[in-house]
Amino acid sequence: MNERNDHDHAIARAIEGLTASDPAAPPPTLPPRGAGEEADALTREYVEALALLAFSDEPAVPDPAIRRRLMSEVARAAPVAETLPPARADVPPAPVVNLAERAPQPAAVNRWLLAMAAMLALAVVGVSFLAGQVSAQRVAIDQLQAAGGLLSQQTYLLSELLAQKEQNLKMVTVTAKRVYPMRPVANERGEMPEGRIYVCGRHQQWYLSLSDLPPPPEGKEYHLWFNTDQGPIDGGPINVFAERPAERAAPYMPPGTRSFSITLEAKGPHNAPEGELILVADRSIQL
Structure with missing residues (x-):
């Protein structure tokens, strides 16, 4: 019963302060915080009553001082919102590499091996052909050298024979x-x-x-x-x-x-x- 009377008394005081006919009259004040359990309970009920006035009476412009006091009380009672870090921009995910696609297929490997084998075969054939050509050229060079040596010998013999002929001719005709x-x-x-x-x-x-x-x-x-x-x-x-x-x-x-x-x-x-x-x-x- 006492709590009910206190609640009604707080509402009455709040209404009286908001509807005071004398503007010069000082506004009702709330007891300071820490004045005691009763004063804190009265302040809390006063605040609750003020919150209910918006639904029980027609809207009225509150006194600026009261408004500031109410807002400060609300801000003090409200929990501090945790400041979250700004959201990071969405980073596109890295492309997924399919190693199976990069792995050489057996058919491709076989084609590569066949191409290499063909190139090696051509290289062997080319080297064999060149070796045969070099061998034939060496044989031809040896034959030419032998022919050149024989020709030089024949030239020497012919020169000796010609000199002998000239000497014999000189003897026959002169000596x-x-x-x-x-x-x-x-x-x-x-x-x-x-x-x-x-x-x-x-x-x-x-x-x-x-x-x-x-x-x-x-x-x-x-x-x-x-x-x-x-x-x-x-x-x-x-x-x-x-x-x-x-x-x-x-x-x-x-x-x-x-x-x-x-x-x-x-x-x-x-x-x-x-x-x-x-x-x-x-x-x-x-x-």
Whole structure:
């Protein structure tokens, strides 16, 4: 019953303060906070009564001082709202990488391996072809070098032969003083070779030229003999080649040579003629 009276008394006081007819009258004041339990309870009921006035009476403009006091009480009683950090902007999620798509497929791997195998096969074929070409070129170079060496030898021999020919020609045309024609000796084969020996009066230099003399049989050779007062002296074998004259020359001859002869002997050294007589030169013509 006492609580009901106190509540009504608070409402009455609130209405009286809001509807005071004397504007100069001081506004009703609330007891200060901490004045006691009764004062705090009265203040709380007073505030509750004021909150209910909006629904029980027509709206009225409250006194500014009361309004400020009410708002300060409301703000003090209201819990402090927790300040939340500003919301972050939505970050787009990272794209999901499908490793299965990146993994090489067996067919692609097989194609790659086939391409590599084809390239290696082409490389091997190319290297083999080039190696064959290099080998063939080396063989050709070796053959050319051998031919060049043979040609140089032939050139040297030809130059020597030409020099000998020039020397023989000079002896025949300028130096020779006598010429000994060589006449063939009758034989069963009917061969008719001929030859000449040119002799220089000074130092007894001589030059022999034979033509139409066939190559000797196997195991035999032609020998030149110098017939002197002491007997025949072997002048050595004569090399005979087909289709060209046989020639011999020397800067000297045995002293006392009176004639010349050519015989067909067995190969080897001889002290006296033993074989068939082929040509004889026992007469001379002075040039």
